[in-house]
Every structure is written in structure tokens, then in C-alpha cells.
Amino acid sequence: MAARVGISRQDVVEAGVSLLAETGPEGLSLSAVARRLGIRTQSLYAHVDGLDGLRRSLAVLGLGRLCDDVTAAALGVDGRTAIDRIIRAHLALATSSPDLYDLSIHPPGDDPELTAAVADAGVPLSTVLTCLHVLDDDAVHWTRLLLASVSGYARLCGSGRFALPVDDEGTAERLVEMLVAALPTAVPS
Numbered sequence: 001m002a003a004r005v006g007i008s009r010q011d012v013v014e015a016g017v018s019l020l021a022e023t024g025p026e027g028l029s030l031s032a033v034a035r036r037l038g039i040r041t042q043s044l045y046a047h048v049d050g051l052d053g054l055r056r057s058l059a060v061l062g063l064g065r066l067c068d069d070v071t072a073a074a075l076g077v078d079g080r081t082a083i084d085r086i087i088r089a090h091l092a093l094a095t096s097s098p099d100l101y102d103l104s105i106h107p108p109g110d111d112p113e114l115t116a117a118v119a120d121a122g123v124p125l126s127t128v129l130t131c132l133h134v135l136d137d138d139a140v141h142w143t144r145l146l147l148a149s150v151s152g153y154a155r156l157c158g159s160g161r162f163a164l165p166v167d168d169e170g171t172a173e174r175l176v177e178m179l180v181a182a183l184p185t186a187v188p189s
Contacts, residue, residue, distance in 0.1 A: 007037055007039055007043065007047070008047070009047040009048070009057070011037060011047075012033060012037065012044055012047040012048055012054070012057075013048075013054075013057045013058065013061055015033045015036045015037050016028065016033055016054050016057070016058050017058065017061065017097075017100060018036070019032055019033060019036060020058065020097075020099045020100060020103075021097060021099065021100070024099055025099050025102075025103070028051070028054070028055070029051065030044050030048075030050065030051055030054065033054065055103060056111065056114060058100060058103050058104075059103045059104045059106070059114060059117070060113060060114060060117045061100070062093075062097070062100040062101060062103055062104030063104045063114075063117035063118060063120070063121045064117060064120075064121075065093060065097075065100075066089070066090070066093055066101070066104060066121045067117070067120045067121040067123075067124075069089040069090075069092065069093055070086050070089045070090065070121065070124045070125060071123075071124050072089070073085035073086050073088065073089040073124070074086055074124040074125075074127075074128060078128065078131060079128070079131070079132060080132075080180050080183070082124075082128045083125075083128055083129075083132070083179075083180055083183065084176055084180055086124060086125050086128065087146060087150070087175075087176050087179050087180070088176060090146065090147075090150045091150055091153070091154070091172055091175070091176070094150045094151060094153070094154035095153075095154045095157060095158060095172075098151075098154045098155060098158050101150075101151065101154065102151060102155075104121075105147055105151060122143075125143065125146075126139065126143075129142065129143075132183065133184075134183060134184055138184050142179075142182065142183060142184075145179065145182060146179055149175055149178075149179060150175075153171070153172065153175055157171075157172075
């Protein structure tokens with residue numbers, strides 16, 4: 001196979017995003033990305049550090065998208081309205097790209113770029129929670145509830161496991177209401 005000239009790191013990551021969306025994490029491999037790009041697998045090592053490096057790059061991309069979405073959602077509003085919109089931004093990304101969302105939601109370890117991406121994506125939520133006086137352990141617990149609920153909902157919805165004849169959107173609405181209601185009661189409305 002002749003190597004294509006001009007493949008960039010961005011091309012590799014975009015091919016990974018497409019493959020992830022089509023096949024899920026089990027179909028994500030360097031050889032599949034290379035086939036998609038029309039290059040030899042070895043050529044990918046100029047752009048990513050193996051499969052773990054590709055996953056890391058996908059996580060950084062997903063966190064960047066999440067950061068943009070939650071920041072836009074929280075602009076111009078505050079309090080519970082901001083929380084509502086942030087949850088909806090998480091839901092939108094998680095339901096449109098569940099595998100990318102899942103790759104993005106994990107501890108960054110000692111990777112400075114991934115640590116920065118996690119921190120950036122969390123700024124809007126932590127800022128609003130702080131303004132609502134949801135601090136320390138309460139903020140951590142509530143954030144975990146958000147991530148677990150959104151990820152679980154997206155997985156079940158996307159896999160067709162919601163088989164009862166009730167609108168999925170109605171369930172999403174109730175999920176948002178439940179999470180907003182789960183804010184500590186000392187939080188001003």
C-alpha cells in the first residue's frame with residue numbers, strides 16, 4: 001500500500017473519531033485507522049503513540065468539544081438554569097457520540113495536556129456549583145452523579161435498550177429534573 005502524502009495528526013484523530021462512531025471502542029485499532037487513511041499502520045506512529053496515544057488524543061478532542069458545549073450552555077445564565085443547561089450539553093454530546101464521551105470521562109493520570117483538558121471542561125460546572133455554594137465533597141458527589149447518569153442514559157438509549165413504548169426525550173427531561181433537584185437543599189433557587 002502506497003503511503004498518502006500529507007497525513008496530519010488531525011487526519012489520524014478524525015479517522016479515529018469516525019471509526020469509533022461506526023464500530024465502537026472494540027473496533028478501534030491502529031490497523032483500522034491506517035486502512036481508513038490508506039497508509040501503513042507503522043506510519044501512524046509519526047502522529048500518535050500507539051493505540052493508547054490515539055485513545056488519549058480522542059479523549060482530548062472529546063474534552064475540547066465538551067468544554068466548548070458546556071461553556072456555551074452556561075453563558076449568560078446562572079444558578080439552576082445554568083446547571084440545567086450544562087446537564088443538557090453533557091447529554092447532547094453523550095447521546096450523539098457516546099464512545100467519545102466515555103473516552104473523555106476518565107482520570108487523566110500524570111498527562112499535563114489531558115489534565116488541562118479535564119480542568120477546562122470542568123470549569124463551567126465547578127464555577128456554577130461554587131456560586132450555588134455546592135462545595136467540596138458535595139460538589140464531587142454531585143458531579144459523579146451527573147457523569148454516571150448521563151453516561152448510563154446515553155449507553156442505554158443508544159443501544160436500544162429502552163424498549164418500553166415511552167418517549168426517550170421524556171426520560172431525558174426527567175433525568176435533567178432529577179439531577180437539578182439533587183443539588184443540596186441549601187442551594188438558593
